[in-house]
Amino acid sequence: MHPTGHLRDETVRVGGDARQRFYDGRGYGRPLDGDEIALSRVEAAHLLFRGDLSGIALADDADPVGFERFFVASAAAADRFAVRFLVYSDLRDRGFYLSPARDPWPGGRDAPSDAVDFVAYERGETPDTGNVKYPIQVVGERESVAASGLAGRTLAVVDEESDITYFAAERGAIEGSTDYEPPSDLTGVLLADRVVVWDAPADLHEHGFYGQPLTGRAADVEGALQLSLVEAASLAADDRLSVSASVEDSAGNSRDSDDAARVVARGRDVEGERFDRRLAVYERLRAADAVPKTGFKFGADFRTYLDVETVEDLPHSEHLVRVVERDHRFSPRELSLDVRLAGGVRKEMAFALVEADGETVGETPEKTDGDPIEWLSIDRLTP
Template sequence: MQPTGHLRDDAVRVGGDARQRFYDGRGYGRPLDGNEIALSRVEAAHLLFRGDLSGIELDDSSSPVGFERFFVASAAAADRFSVRFLVYSDLRDRGFYLSPARDPWPGGSDAPSDAVDFVAYERGQTPDTGRVMYPIQVVGERESVAAAGLAGRTLAVVDEESDITYFAAEGGAIEGATDYEPPTDLTGVLLADRVVVWDAPDGFYERGFYGRPLTGRAADVEGALQLSLVEAASLAADGRLSLSASVGDSAGNPHASAAARVVARGRDVEGERFDRRLAVYGRLRAADAVPKTGFKFGADFRTYLDVETVEDLPHSEHLVRVVEGDHRFSPRELSLDVRLAGGVRKEMVFALTRGNGETIGEVDGAPIEWVSVDRLTP
């Protein structure tokens, strides 16, 4: 006959041989005095669902109830109980031992964040001896997820039909190996939303992959190159680009620096988002990666890590989307980005910026948190 549990202070206590049966052998719960153990509501519901418990007494005077009554009572008493139960059961069925990621349960000290619901140990490992393989944050399809601090967690997203999609989020900046130093004597003309360099030096596009040449079948102009405002602002901030002229200069000061004039134009056409993209662009170039527009992929940038020549250009490795530090993802948004990146064989990376956008220096020096997200099959 299977044992009966007793709900006390939001934990289900089970006596008899429960420690040997459930904790020692299968990693459920936490040991109490003697052979008694305490189970979280999710663990108890899973054992009840499997038939390993005969019932659970909800209070001192009640008769033991079955899975249906206990599930409904727990859903009313515990936040997000139903989605957490679905994820817990799925991972148990995949062969993982799990612990609730809060004290006094065994997994409480292993959780990297309060947002984590469970920790899943390496297959075959128990809470006593196992290493954490997945810190699990459970999210419903209609909830939101803070971008900050996401790195290091595994997201388990439960959709409206109770299907579960797992995402692995990792930290770490993008590092490249492109060996190119742009010249310091570039001169361009600021147009409405780009800068034209009429006499670009050899290698500037071919090896540095800056800008895009003005070309055509009947072109009689050589060396003309269009730079995006982000490219131009970064080069001007480094003292490598000056302006010989500008069209409709919104800075209102013809004596302002080239960097200030290009940034002012960028803010005019794009708003404060320009400053965040500029900060990320500059950081990628400083890391010897080559960022180019990611517009075709719905991202801010695509990156090339090792460019030797544009004629022998490798596939880009990342899609980079720039978001504010306090951004919150909807699971649908996250799924779309990651699915698209995977479909074109790239890694999806989010750059979280916290600059206030007052000056180039403040933005460029602002901290950037890098988070890469990919689909995961546990």
């Protein structure tokens, strides 16, 4: 004989031998006095779905209802109940014990934040003894997800056909081991959307992987190197590059404190405030001995190389980096596209979160207290 539940204050109470049957043995709910337990709506629906409860009374003196009516009533009463139920059921089927992590749901003593819907424990371990394996945040395909604070969670995205895709979000900056120091006497000409260094030393590109040489089968010009505005602004900010508006002006041009500001201003003309955010991330990556290059071909801001010795023996890039504002909200479709593309080209997808006002632009960790950039790495996960 299966017990009956009673809905009270958004939790379902079950008496009899419920504690031994459901909590002690299988990690459902929260123990109350005696052998009674309290279940969240999702937990109760799952037990009802499995046939472990005979029914649930929705009000005092009401007749118990079956799964269909309870599911529909809960979907109307509880926020995003349907998608949460789907994820809960899927993880239970995969062998995990889970605790709900939102008030007024019982459990969740290990919940890291109120954005987490469930915590899934190590397989075979109960809420009393187990360590949290996955803090689960559930979202529907058409919802949005705050980028800041996402690190450390497992994102469970439920699409319109009720399929579930899991993403692991982790915190961790990109650190490289490229040993290269640019020369301090570079001069260049500022063009519309790039800077050309006409007499660049060979190792600036060959070992530092700065810029792109002007080359071709019919080329009769040597040493000309095209720098992106981000590369040029970073070199100018470090007092390694002076810029001018023409070749004539560049001859004998002395370094000017406005060199970096001039390039940054051109960058803002070309792409607006986004340039400041990209520059902040570029400088942080270079300060960490990683080499950032354009990620345009992959739909990203940068691709990164962690250990560059020579361009002739260049390894595969390890990361794709997108720069977003700290208050950015992802759409699940956006995340899926980025992560799928990065995985398809054997790279890790990383997001650099920076302040929208650009206050940290151009500042490296040595110039600030800590890293002004929040790093977020996201990958597909199979629990």
